[in-house]
Amino acid sequence: MSRSKDRGPDFIRQFEGAQTLDGLLELAGSPCDTAEVLERMREARAEGDGANDVIPTLFAEEPRFKDAELARRLYQNLLGLWDLVLEGKSVRLEDGPRPPRPKKERLQAPAPFHPDAPSAEFVEAAWRYLEDDDKARTRLMHAFENRQDGLLGALDAAGLTDEGYGIARHLLFELHAMLELGWPPGLMAAQAAALDRDSDAPPAPDSLQAYVTEALFEAEHDEEHPLAPQELAQVRTLVQRGLVALWRARKGR
Structure with missing residues (x-):
């Protein structure tokens, strides 16, 4: 009216x-x-x-x-x-x-990949779900911040610029959320010290590594705020180490 x-x-x-x-x-x-x-x-x-x-x-x-x-x-x-x-x-x-x-169609979370590894199709579906469902995104963000505060503290101490920190934090959140969606037993707190050095643990699934690679490629070629090569390398190292730590933090693996 x-x-x-x-x-x-x-x-x-x-x-x-x-x-x-x-x-x-x-x-x-x-x-x-x-x-x-x-x-x-x-x-x-x-x-x-x-x-x-x-x-x-x-x-x-x-x-x-x-x-x-x-x-x-x-x-x-x-x-x-x-x-x-x-x-x-x-x-x-x-x-x-x-x-x-007409009733708004309720978004469906992707089917879990547990007890296997996530496929590329799961990663794509999980990313779209996070983009489209604000409530789910907020809930998973709270879970990430509460459970992985140690990991975030280590990231904060890594000496990144605000832009680099924002990209690394965002990527680690998305990876954590994807694992929460696909692994119903949930995740424990990841080892914060994992960001300081490379691990001899088995690598994370290829689908998640490919997601990180694509996201960092976009950050490198961003038209407004591209990451400088030196910081890009540091962000890549931190995110890859964080991904391995999150993959190891799965409960009941």
């Missing part, structure tokens, strides 16, 4: 429905009903005319009211209807029950 104050504090542009406007038009001596008014307003909008151009055409002569309140309501409704037309909103001309709104 379009509402904006005009012509003093008591004048509110508001379309109250076709039945109300039809009655007001009849009292004012207009030969038009709401459907015809709506059609004329849409034509006027398409031709670039304003409300002051189209409203006078609704009456054969100047409308007269015995009651100023009825005149006010007529113009409130006409201008409210005009606002709806300008905004491109749909206008209901019948007072029957409103059609049910």
Whole structure:
């Protein structure tokens, strides 16, 4: 419903429905009903005319009211209807029950990969799920920050620029979230010291390593804030070490 104050504090542009406007038009001596008014307003909008151009055409002569309140309501409704037309909103001309709104399709999390390793298809589906489901993303972000605070502390102490830290932190969050989605037993806290040195542990799955490689390639070639080669190498090392630590932190592996 379009509402904006005009012509003093008591004048509110508001379309109250076709039945109300039809009655007001009849009292004012207009030969038009709401459907015809709506059609004329849409034509006027398409031709670039304003409300002051189209409203006078609704009456054969100047409308007269015995009651100023009825005149006010007529113009409130006409201008409210005009606002709806300008905004491109749909206008209901019948007072029957409103059609049910289509239900928003609930996003489905990707099927877990447990007890195996994630495929490239899982990684793609998990990334899209994180992009599209704000609630899930927030929940997984809280889990990451609470459970991996040690890892984040080590990352903070690594001496990266704000840009480099932001990219590394974001990537580690996404990797943690993907593992949480695909490994129902969950993750333990990863070893914070893992960021300080390479591990002799088995490498993380190829699909996750490929995701890191692609993300860092985009960061390197970002048009606004590309990472410098030296920092890119440092971020790559930290994220790869963090990925191995997160992969080892799976419960019940």
